Amino acid sequence: MRILFSFFAVIALVLSAYAGVKIANLQFLFGVVIPYIAIAIFILGFIYRVLKWGSSPVPFRIPTTCGQQESLPWIKQSKIENPSSAAGVVIRMALEVLLFRSLFRNLKTQLKEGRLVYGEAKWLWLAGLAFHWSFLIIFVRHFRLFLQDTPSFIKTIEGLDSFLQVGVPLLYMTDVVLLGAVTYLFLRRVFIPQIKYISLAADYFPLFLILGIAASGVLMRYFYKVHIVGVKELAMGLVSLNPVIPQSIGVIFYIHLFLISILLAYFPLSKLMHMAGVFLSPTRNMVNNSRIARHINPWNYPVHVHTYEEYENDFREKMKKAGIPVEKE
Amino acid sequence: MATKFTAKPDELSKIDYKPPKKGWLDTPAEFKEHTFCWGAKGKNLNVVEFPNARDWSPAEEDWKLPENWQEIVLEGIKDRLSKYRSFKLFMDICVRCGACADKCHFFIGGGDPKNMPVLRAELLRSIYRKYFTASGKMLGKIAGARELTLDVLKEIWYYYYQCTECRRCSVFCPYGIDQAEITMVGRELMNLLGLNTDWISGPVANCYMKGNHLGLEPHTIKNSMEFFLDDIETITGIKIKPTFNRKGAEILFVTPSGDLFADPGTYTAMGYLMLFHELGLDYTWSTYASEGGNFGLFTSNEMAKRLNAKIYAEAKRLGVKWIIGGECGHMWRIVNQYMDTWNGPADFLEEPVSPITGTKFENAKSTKMVHIAEFTADLIKNGKLKLDPGRNNHLKVTWHDSCNTARGMGILDEPRYVLRNVCNHFHEMPEDTIREKTFCCGSGTGLNASENMDLRMRGGFPRANAVKYVRDNYGVNMLANICAIDRATLKALMEYWAPDVQVAGLHELVGNALVMTGEKERTQDLRLEPLPEKEAKE
Numbered sequence: 001m002r003i004l005f006s007f008f009a010v011i012a013l014v015l016s017a018y019a020g021v022k023i024a025n026l027q028f029l030f031g032v033v034i035p036y037i038a039i040a041i042f043i044l045g046f047i048y049r050v051l052k053w054g055s056s057p058v059p060f061r062i063p064t065t066c067g068q069q070e071s072l073p074w075i076k077q078s079k080i081e082n083p084s085s086a087a088g089v090v091i092r093m094a095l096e097v098l099l100f101r102s103l104f105r106n107l108k109t110q111l112k113e114g115r116l117v118y119g120e121a122k123w124l125w126l127a128g129l130a131f132h133w134s135f136l137i138i139f140v141r142h143f144r145l146f147l148q149d150t151p152s153f154i155k156t157i158e159g160l161d162s163f164l165q166v167g168v169p170l171l172y173m174t175d176v177v178l179l180g181a182v183t184y185l186f187l188r189r190v191f192i193p194q195i196k197y198i199s200l201a202a203d204y205f206p207l208f209l210i211l212g213i214a215a216s217g218v219l220m221r222y223f224y225k226v227h228i229v230g231v232k233e234l235a236m237g238l239v240s241l242n243p244v245i246p247q248s249i250g251v252i253f254y255i256h257l258f259l260i261s262i263l264l265a266y267f268p269l270s271k272l273m274h275m276a277g278v279f280l281s282p283t284r285n286m287v288n289n290s291r292i293a294r295h296i297n298p299w300n301y302p303v304h305v306h307t308y309e310e311y312e313n314d315f316r317e318k319m320k321k322a323g324i325p326v327e328k329e
Numbered sequence: 330m331a332t333k334f335t336a337k338p339d340e341l342s343k344i345d346y347k348p349p350k351k352g353w354l355d356t357p358a359e360f361k362e363h364t365f366c367w368g369a370k371g372k373n374l375n376v377v378e379f380p381n382a383r384d385w386s387p388a389e390e391d392w393k394l395p396e397n398w399q400e401i402v403l404e405g406i407k408d409r410l411s412k413y414r415s416f417k418l419f420m421d422i423c424v425r426c427g428a429c430a431d432k433c434h435f436f437i438g439g440g441d442p443k444n445m446p447v448l449r450a451e452l453l454r455s456i457y458r459k460y461f462t463a464s465g466k467m468l469g470k471i472a473g474a475r476e477l478t479l480d481v482l483k484e485i486w487y488y489y490y491q492c493t494e495c496r497r498c499s500v501f502c503p504y505g506i507d508q509a510e511i512t513m514v515g516r517e518l519m520n521l522l523g524l525n526t527d528w529i530s531g532p533v534a535n536c537y538m539k540g541n542h543l544g545l546e547p548h549t550i551k552n553s554m555e556f557f558l559d560d561i562e563t564i565t566g567i568k569i570k571p572t573f574n575r576k577g578a579e580i581l582f583v584t585p586s587g588d589l590f591a592d593p594g595t596y597t598a599m600g601y602l603m604l605f606h607e608l609g610l611d612y613t614w615s616t617y618a619s620e621g622g623n624f625g626l627f628t629s630n631e632m633a634k635r636l637n638a639k640i641y642a643e644a645k646r647l648g649v650k651w652i653i654g655g656e657c658g659h660m661w662r663i664v665n666q667y668m669d670t671w672n673g674p675a676d677f678l679e680e681p682v683s684p685i686t687g688t689k690f691e692n693a694k695s696t697k698m699v700h701i702a703e704f705t706a707d708l709i710k711n712g713k714l715k716l717d718p719g720r721n722n723h724l725k726v727t728w729h730d731s732c733n734t735a736r737g738m739g740i741l742d743e744p745r746y747v748l749r750n751v752c753n754h755f756h757e758m759p760e761d762t763i764r765e766k767t768f769c770c771g772s773g774t775g776l777n778a779s780e781n782m783d784l785r786m787r788g789g790f791p792r793a794n795a796v797k798y799v800r801d802n803y804g805v806n807m808l809a810n811i812c813a814i815d816r817a818t819l820k821a822l823m824e825y826w827a828p829d830v831q832v833a834g835l836h837e838l839v840g841n842a843l844v845m846t847g848e849k850e851r852t853q854d855l856r857l858e859p860l861p862e863k864e865a866k867e
Binding site for chain 1: 339342344346347348352353378410411412413414415416417418421422423424425426427428430431432437442445447448451463464468471472473496499500501502503504505506507510537538539540546547548551552573574575576616617631634635638639642643646664665666667669670671673674688690691692693694695696698703706707710735736737738739740741742743746759761762764765766790791794795798
């Protein structure tokens with residue numbers, strides 16, 4: 001049900017772009033207006049969400065300590081997993097963001113003949129890493145469409161991405177990796193019972209959407225050729241705020257662009273914001289030094305406590321009898 | 330009253346991990362016998378002025394909620410969203426990748442899908458989505474949002490009082506989402522409605538009025554310690570005379586009251602007493618600050634702060650220079666992550682320096698509170714203790730990292746260093762079950778009652794399973810740790826899953842090995858059990 005809902009939502013998006021361009025001839029709407037709106041929602045929504053998180057304080061220092069604390073000088077501290085300096089935190093965060101350190105630690109817990117065994121579980125880490133990195137490379141590759149002269153680093157990336165020299169045009173490995181990884185991430189939500197149980201429509205929808213974007217991109221590059229000069233013209237027009245609609249770009253391009261627009265607009269409303277959130281996570285981005293340095297809670301307020309005086313008043317006679325010193329005789 | 334818990338280990342270890350066909354949004358919690366604690370008593374909540382104090386029972390249909398309970402909960406959520414970035418962020422960024430799913434000891438030992446940390450969080454997220462997000466308001470169930478009904482409230486209560494806030498899920502989460510943070514907020518919300526458990530609210534009331542969870546009054550503390558002192562004299566021939574509430578002592582010592590009350594914690598207390606006596610340490614116990622543990626943490630931030638305040642207040646009143654803290658799990662989560670923020674600055678204290686070794690404890694220069702394992706490790710490293718580890722030769726020891734000290738502090742190697750110096754037989758449990766990946770005893774955060782044995786034994790199953798492994802492979806018969814709740818509850822866990830394995834605090838083993846000045850030839854360990862013929866040292 002949740003899977004079908006998400007699947008048909010994406011199909012409906014594809015069909016509406018198809019109908020909008022092919023039948024209603026709304027090239028300007030799908031090529032210019034919607035992308036502009038989507039980019040605006042993305043940027044403003046992204047900033048709004050980050051500011052909204054940032055508006056709540058972090059009253060306590062609560063890093064998850066995954067290694068030995070800073071202690072006596074002869075005890076080896078785990079400076080990255082349990083950092084007590086900013087440098088340690090930076091490295092910890094870099095490992096987290098660039099290499100998915102915590103996910104790399106993943107284990108598979110199984111019950112075998114009444115005994116628990118823990119096995120390697122690296123597939124999610126691998127697929128997650130492959131997906132995010134290939135997505136990033138593909139994203140960067142697309143910059144050639146928005147820049148008059150293609151910068152050399154983009155050419156280098158393209159060269160590396162296609163170094164297998166398969167087919168014409170050359171096959172980008174990231175295209176294959178992205179499709180494979182997204183497919184894996186989808187299939188695990190279908191076939192692993194627990195993962196299926198926790199999955200919401202909001203988990204399937206972005207997968208289908210990205211699958212749709214990747215598939216339409218691949219189709220456009222390798223199968224239904226589009227007028228690439230026209231695409232570049234449109235892209236350049238968009239970035240230079242001087243939009244033009246060139247003739248004869250295939251409809252598949254508009255489907256691709258529309259799905260990207262939907263992804264951009266959906267981004268700040270959804271769990272995809274984990275991209276920004278990971279940087280703000282207090283269990284990962286804080287130093288474990290709150291015994292060394294004082295950390296202030298901005299909304300700290302005085303509380304009522306049961307004072308020693310009250311305590312002694314309750315027990316004075318008993319204390320005296322037991323020979324425990326008291327303040328008032 | 331409930332029927333006696335009779336499930337046998339081989340029944341309990343048959344676990345079905347398959348989730349039900351029907352989705353979780355529409356499946357109300359089933360209050361199974363032996364899986365929850367009794368409701369908080371009104372009188373205990375009244376002591377600390379908690380709202381909606383009354384007697385109620387989770388097993389009954391009517392929870393006697395106030396008329397406007399939904400409003401209270403939603404207002405409570407709103408307030409906490411504005412106070413805690415962690416809560417706000419953790420409501421928003423989970424992608425439900427499932428990496429945490431099989432990391433919770435309650436899920437591993439029970440198979441209930443709502444004990445997957447991700448889903449336990451989703452129980453509250455569904456409410457958050459419904460009332461605080463646009464997509465939830467518009468799309469409802471398709472966005473995973475649902476109304477806050479009585480069934481949903483009961484479900485949140487049921488599962489949020491099944492979490493021990495051990496943070497193991499947080500280690501594996503790619504965004505560091507910490508179920509403990511979410512559970513703490515969930516429990517705060519429940520407390521707004523007077524919905525706590527008696528195992529938490531009782532100790533809280535005791536601690537507030539009498540200084541410790543067990544409600545030991547000042548003279549009782551002194552009296553019960555007399556028993557240990559007599560035992561120590563029997564064992565060593567040395568009569569120790571500790572002081573209480575003594576002004577002008579150099580050091581205040583604070584430990585969980587569990588150490589003064591029941592075996593095997595009492596043996597750990599004997600270890601502290603012997604160590605400090607042998608060092609000639611200028612220290613004192615306090616009857617007012619006679620609790621390091623803090624069940625307030627299982628009710629609300631504010632209550633935890635109220636209970637914690639007495640430690641600094643007492644240090645100030647007595648005019649000590651700094652504080653040593655005993656072996657306790659969540660006490661150290663609090664000391665390490667909260668105390669200075671709540672009740673500091675402790676500028677009336679001095680930066681801790683060991684009077685025996687001269688070592689400055691740089692890592693405690695703001696809180697001025699040193700963990701006894703740090704203190705003792707330093708003593709041993711500097712050769713200040715005469716130890717005979719052969720006296721622990723009858724013990725084959727393994728080490729349990731307590732969740733809070735491991736994942737909320739990172740004290741991993743100090744106790745191991747001490748252990749290696751006080752006993753000759755030490756075997757680690759499998760590496761995926763120790764250090765930051767350590768498993769909970771199954772009874773943390775106030776779950777150590779007797780009416781929830783099914784839950785406790787299931788929750789402790791992963792821990793016990795690893796202990797059983799070293800028992801079967803290396804003949805381990807002693808599970809050492811630095812947490813009072815561990816000492817209180819692992820005993821029952823071991824009896825159930827891994828019989829023949831005893832439980833000890835670190836300083837019990839130190840006390841056994843410690844060669845004291847002027848002591849007689851020892852023939853008994855701290856449990857008054859005969860020391861076997863000392864084996865040749867390895």
